[in-house]
Amino acid sequence: MPVSIAQTIPIANRLLAALPRKDFVRFLADCEEVELALKEVLYYPGEHISYVYFPINSYISLATPLEHVTGLEMGLVGNEGMLGVTLMLGVDVAPLRALVQGPGLALRITTPLFLRVLEQSSALERELKRYLYVLISQIAQTAACNRFHMTEARLARWLLMTQDKSHSNTFHITHLFLAYMLGVRRVSITKAASSLQNRNIINYQRGNITILDRNGLEAVSCSCYRSDKEIYQRVMV
Structure with a gap:
């Protein structure tokens, strides 16, 4: 169940904490603070993205599906990042399975509200574009690591x-x-x-x-x- 969002501000997600104060406060107004449960699946591959998540003290495993197995992990998202960044590309379908590996708090916002706030905040758009580049680079690094190390x-x-x-x-x-x-x-x-x-x-x-x-x-x-x-x-x- 959602809890008081006022508790979030001192522990803010690092992406959101990097925003100018005005953009940060405006974004929080459209979010709710939720408790993510261990092993909760937030996205399935090919599923429509209904919510975007910004972890606070939780973390989420991103895994690609493989035949007959749970999946191969390609990345981890903690309070340095977000879940749902493919919306930046105009794609509202999840590419990977998102499983809560570390339970805890996260900020959650609906996809329509997220896209609306994104249009209004150039600072948020700039920060998330940078993060998208980092995430793609880290996923590529993980693919090479799984093959050679x-x-x-x-x-x-x-x-x-x-x-x-x-x-x-x-x-x-x-x-x-x-x-x-x-x-x-x-x-x-x-x-x-x-x-x-x-x-x-x-x-x-x-x-x-x-x-x-x-x-x-x-x-x-x-x-x-x-x-x-x-x-x-x-x-x-």
């Missing part, structure tokens, strides 16, 4: 990305879900996670992962994590 390095990258989105050192995730998201066998995830745990980089117990050594995790991660961060810093900041 080893499971342990990809897992380390994924854990770093999730820590960034969750703003926490601890989060809940199963080996089976990780295997689906990374497109590998469950035994490969178990082996990679055990390797990281044996080096005291992470602690993994009953689906709860705690990052103990972020620097060690960055050292294990492939270069794709740094590339993702660099493209965001170069374009958005």
Whole structure:
């Protein structure tokens, strides 16, 4: 259920926080604050986009559908981004499955209201065009990563990305879900996670992962994590 939007302002989504105050307040007037539930599917591929989401302390997995499996993760959206950015291209159909991976708050706005506000705010349009470029670049980076990099390095990258989105050192995730998201066998995830745990980089117990050594995790991660961060810093900041 929607809750008071006044609570949102101190924790604002980074895209919206970058707007001039007038544009920011005007946008908030058309939004509602909602609680996103774990494993809630916000979009299915090919489905009409009814709402646009700006995560606050939640994060959303973007996965492309594959035959006989849940899907291969192509990106994560946290409070640095938005869900529904394809509307910027005049396309109101979701290209990917959007699954809530980290429950929490988000700002939600209907598609008609979003498009109306977008027409009225050149600052919002400029910010979201930049974000669209970043998201496309990161999805392309993920595709290359899935093809060429080893499971342990990809897992380390994924854990770093999730820590960034969750703003926490601890989060809940199963080996089976990780295997689906990374497109590998469950035994490969178990082996990679055990390797990281044996080096005291992470602690993994009953689906709860705690990052103990972020620097060690960055050292294990492939270069794709740094590339993702660099493209965001170069374009958005």
